[in-house]
Amino acid sequence: MFESNILSKFERELGNKMIVDIDQIINYSIAPYVVSPILSKMNRDIIGIIKVSNEDDIKTILQLAYKYNVPLIMRGRGTSTIGQVIPLKPSIVVDINNLTSDFEMDNEYVRVRPGDKVFEILRYLKRHGKTLKVYPSSLYLSTIGGYIAGGDVGIGSFQFGYHFHAGIKYLKVYGSNANILEVREKETLGFAQAAGTNGVITEAEIGIMDRDDWKDQLITSKDLLQILEIIKTLPREKTRRIIIEDSDALSLVGRLTGLNEWNLIISSTLKLGSEIDGRFLDELAFAAVYVTFSKISGFKNYFYEVRLLSLEEFYEVISEIKKYLGRKVLIHGDVMTLRGKIIIYTVFMSEKRNFKIIEDIMKKKGIPFEIHSIYINDRVDEPERLELMKKYKRLLDPKDILNPGKLRLDT
Known part of the structure; x- marks a missing residue:
């Protein structure tokens, strides 16, 4: 055989x-x-x-x-x-879990290897008064190599946006015929989020920042518009993360009392709301949320979808979806800053049958509702980065051996 x-x-x-x-x-x-x-x-x-x-x-x-x-x-x-x-x-x-290193750092970057656990990196940096600028919600489980190659957003994205825009200084990459390429600064964007389809990362230098004393705080309101207006006023340099939750979603995971229809959790150095014990927050950050709710939501035929929405789109879409589905849909939003604009990583979770209604509302608002896709091309929202990925795919993996079939070169 x-x-x-x-x-x-x-x-x-x-x-x-x-x-x-x-x-x-x-x-x-x-x-x-x-x-x-x-x-x-x-x-x-x-x-x-x-x-x-x-x-x-x-x-x-x-x-x-x-x-x-x-x-x-x-x-x-x-x-x-x-x-x-x-x-x-x-x-x-x-x-690659055993491909690890003794960490090295300067004031702006930490040098790591792909098998290094994110939690171990954070613990090392904490001893030096530093932290990663952006890191995944799966920090207790994930390796840094997987996050560099496949992740995009995370904790810290309100301040810095995508993790690769927060700063990757250097990558050491192997092509499929074992040729070595060292890339720096902008060229590293050809490998971040490419899911290992165009090279094997064996070393990296990624951006770090001073660690501050962030407090997790809760603000509640019956008025979604009021919640969104608060977000507009928050200074990025003093606000680490922002999460929007409807009451059903937050009560399932946070087990908090005194919730309103809409709830804003803010990690900030400023005094903004009621301080809470935010140990549960990692279960509600970005991709973690739909994994969490797949286990605890109670939906018989659980389904989810994710869209990146502006503040205005979020208000219009969520208001109408809630009007039709009410508590039959759970809404979660991680607030990010992408290319200078506030964007909400919006997660809809419901019974699969309800997504026909959600899809129709999206289409009516002029927002494309994309099905789940295996292709890198469908997740990269910056054409220049996608072209870099294709360039290195052609150069380093012309036989499509590395994670094959997931990066299309023709579109």
């Missing part, structure tokens, strides 16, 4: 780092945090697992994969919710 012949060549070179145990293969074939029923159906079985511990392992794997046209998927903790680690072809999964 094709797979057996190929796997034996990997086993000869990599010894017990190559795993073909059926139980582990089943485990690695599943993307545990993908709750989209559309994406989940795209999954294909993997044919083996390799647990790397150094760059020499990476070189060996790439050389063999390139020679025998074997698809590879780099995987950290598998926390992606948008299908980054779903194999579209029978593939070898390369586990």
Whole structure:
């Protein structure tokens, strides 16, 4: 069989780092945090697992994969919710969790390796009075390599927007034939959010900032417009994160009392509202929210959708959706600043049947309602970054070995 012949060549070179145990293969074939029923159906079985511990392992794997046209998927903790680690072809999964480092830092950047856990980086920086400018809500689980290659927003995005605009100074990247490329500053944008489709990141320098004493605070109102007006007044330099929740969503996770129809949670150095214990907030940040609610919402046929809306669009769309669906839909919004404008990462969660109503309202407002997509092209909202990704795909992975099928070159 094709797979057996190929796997034996990997086993000869990599010894017990190559795993073909059926139980582990089943485990690695599943993307545990993908709750989209559309994406989940795209999954294909993997044919083996390799647990790397150094760059020499990476070189060996790439050389063999390139020679025998074997698809590879780099995987950290598998926390992606948008299908980054779903194999579209029978593939070898390369586990990078042991590709770690002793951190190095200066006043503006920290040097890391892809298997470094985000939580460990944050703990290291905290000892030096620093923190990452932007980091994922899955900080207790995720690796920094997965976040650089696949993430976009996170905690700190109200201040800095996308994590890659907050500052990636340097990336060391391997192409599929084991050639090494070092990229700096703007060129790093060709690999951030590309989900490992055009290169394997083995080292990075990412932006950090002074750590401050942020307090989590709650402001409630029956009036959504009042909530949105408050957001306009908040200074970015003193406000770390902002979350909008309807009462049903927040009460399910936060178990808070005294909630109104609309609730604003603000992490700030300013005194703005009632101080709360925000230990539950990581369950409500960006992608974490629809994973959380897939488990606790009570919807029989749970479904979700995400749109990036301006303040005005958020008010118009949410007001109308609530008029039709009321408490049958849960609304969550993470507030970001993208290219100088306040944008709300808006999550709709409901029974699947209700999304026909939501879709119709979106279309009426002139807002395209996109279905869940496996393609990088459909998630990158800056054409120049997408062109950089394609450029490096052609240069570093012309045979489409790395996470194949997810970056289209023709559109």
